[in-house]
Amino acid sequence: MSDRPNYITPAGFRRLREEYEALFGVERPKLVETISWAAGNGDRSENGDYIYGRKRLREIDRRIGFLSRRMKSARIVDPATQEDKSRVLFGATVTLADEDDNERVITLVGEDEADAGAGRVSWNSPIAHAVRGASIGDVRKVRLPSGEREYEVVQIDYPKA
Structure with missing residues (x-):
């Protein structure tokens, strides 16, 4: 552990x-x-x-x-109670756009609840590390198995309390 x-x-x-x-x-x-x-x-x-x-x-x-x-x-951690909802923190649902304007929606969750097929990625995954703390409009580089890609944060959502 x-x-x-x-x-x-x-x-x-x-x-x-x-x-x-x-x-x-x-x-x-x-x-x-x-x-x-x-x-x-x-x-x-x-x-x-x-x-x-x-x-x-x-x-x-x-x-x-x-x-x-x-x-x-x-x-x-209840994502609905995050204080700074303008930044990507634990529990955020983030819409990302790559260089080709393809959008991808991911939710940052704990390791035990990750399900990439459903868009729920581990808080410790490479893409989550790249977008942590980002605001709308920020561009972040992500090192993926297929190579390095840039993603722009298009939208940040949190569940309602």
């Missing part, structure tokens, strides 16, 4: 909590019950339910541990 703060939106934290509770409170107890039943059936070396159950239990326990650590280190 790095020393960087784990910024996350309230909705993102809620999703982490829901996954944790589903795994810990629902899926894990059912699996423990299945493993118990399978263990009572005798020879465990050829018991598929037992072997698969133990493997799945380890996966669930690893995920529960990961979610627990992420929630402990989380710093919940």
Whole structure:
């Protein structure tokens, strides 16, 4: 785990909590019950339910541990309460235009809630680093795998409180 703060939106934290509770409170107890039943059936070396159950239990326990650590280190930031809405800060939805006037809309979110396909990019991604602190009209260079590109900040939006 790095020393960087784990910024996350309230909705993102809620999703982490829901996954944790589903795994810990629902899926894990059912699996423990299945493993118990399978263990009572005798020879465990050829018991598929037992072997698969133990493997799945380890996966669930690893995920529960990961979610627990992420929630402990989380710093919940509500984008609607950002004071300076004229600059790109955590939670901003930013409209960018490249050199060819192609527009791209991204929302800067925490690492645990990033989904590039939906336009939700990690606060620590290269494009987010480039536009952090920018105002409308600022031009920023971004180093991408396809090469360096320039983007102009066209619009900055924050969710309503």
